[in-house]
Amino acid sequence: MPKAYEEIADDLRRSIRNGERKPGARLPSEAELARHYGRSVPTIQNALRLLSAEGLIDKLHGSGTFVRRPRTRAIRDNKRHQWEKNRARMPEAARAETGATEHDTGLVLDDLVFFARYRELTAPSDLADAFGVPEGTVLLERTYRTRHSAETAPFNLVTSYLVRDMIAANPELLDETREPWPGGTQNQLHTVGIEVDRVEERFTARPPTPEEARELDLPAGTSVILLHKKSYDVRNRIVDISVVTLPGDRTELLFTTHLERW
Amino acid sequence: MPKAYEEIADDLRRSIRNGERKPGARLPSEAELARHYGRSVPTIQNALRLLSAEGLIDKLHGSGTFVRRPRTRAIRDNKRHQWEKNRARMPEAARAETGATEHDTGLVLDDLVFFARYRELTAPSDLADAFGVPEGTVLLERTYRTRHSAETAPFNLVTSYLVRDMIAANPELLDETREPWPGGTQNQLHTVGIEVDRVEERFTARPPTPEEARELDLPAGTSVILLHKKSYDVRNRIVDISVVTLPGDRTELLFTTHLERW
């Protein structure tokens, strides 16, 4: 026996997929749909909720239900790491021009709004294990948000951890008011003699928590990409651990793996 | 004014996050929760639907509502490409032992069930553009599914495209009954003199379509990771284009980027 709300959702989904209803188009009101399908309004709402969870429509309270327009995606390329390393030893004037985020987004610094907050904490067991330091070692936690100046929501949420003693030789690194640091973290590490050798990144994806949905201004029916990044220096120490949360509807990750020649 | 179903969801979410309700634990029935919170059953259902969409609970019809257990994730490491390349020129006995999928999952071939279907098609404009061939060029489309023998759902959905004329020198490559091919696609390409130089992978994440949810047996409140992979040969031609759909609740992607030394 067919479920009414699924049949209605199937019918509407088909009409969206085949272009009968175009991106941005408004659907009939719930009351009209109820009449059209001969069902109650809550049943129509059930059907629309499915499509909303799939990311096909947006429901705007008081305004209507619309076919969602696909978002343009920002590309995050793993070339950014080599690119940032190359800049790390340049004079400040060159570094100041543009950073890794601008490299990804194709924007210049003026288009971006940057927010940073620093905090010291003693390493909990998981971070202590990862860094290979005793539990309770003092870490510097750096929380970043970046957004386009034209938009209200940031396009990433970043938390980065450094071992304080590893970088304390340059007191400027402990000062959040110096952000954004021209040349990024690799340049910061360079000022205390640390050279990054490789970057290891782990990705997973899941639906956003309510907090993430709020902070990133995510509509219903989107996912977040979680990136756990570890940077190793040339002595094989982990020198930075970052957790990055990216909006799945506006982010594309690009990775190139070069293979040895025969 | 606070919304009842959100307050109830907040309360339950808190009790799950802080461990008061442990993974696998059963929640009270909807009727009991309705009594406890002094609300109607549909309002309780509204609250539970939120938590389900966040991936925190599983609702099992006729059985109850349970706190979801985190799934163990299979790791997909970009080392797999170099690993597969190294094997591509080995004798068949060595290649037959284990493939890239086994490399990722740590399983042996006997634990895996493999399904492949081949089909020829003429290149639509997007694929023709990507390969740099005229529209209408004949392509080989290979559809793969891999699952653990102990489970019913596959852990990936793969569609791979090759230019038929590029590989037709070895007729065995056109025969789906020869799958699984020991040594994988890189070995297949090697038999017609193609050496893969680099692999480019693009990732995005979004909620599953109903078909994907069915095929991958995804519970509510999970995401899929979409991987668009292009393999380039040493002459800088694209030799393979693959689209891979991975279940977000069981997949972790690991990428290592090596940087040039100073």
Added chain:
DNA sequence: GAGTGGTCTAGACCACTGT
């Protein structure tokens, strides 16, 4: 103010699970 979606109710009946 008219029209939209959002929330909530009280209850009926169905479908599935486990004993």
Added chain:
DNA sequence: CAGTGGTCTAGACCACTCC
């Protein structure tokens, strides 16, 4: 068969948007 979640109704009232 008892207990669970799933679907659906008919209607009330609220909150928001836009004219």
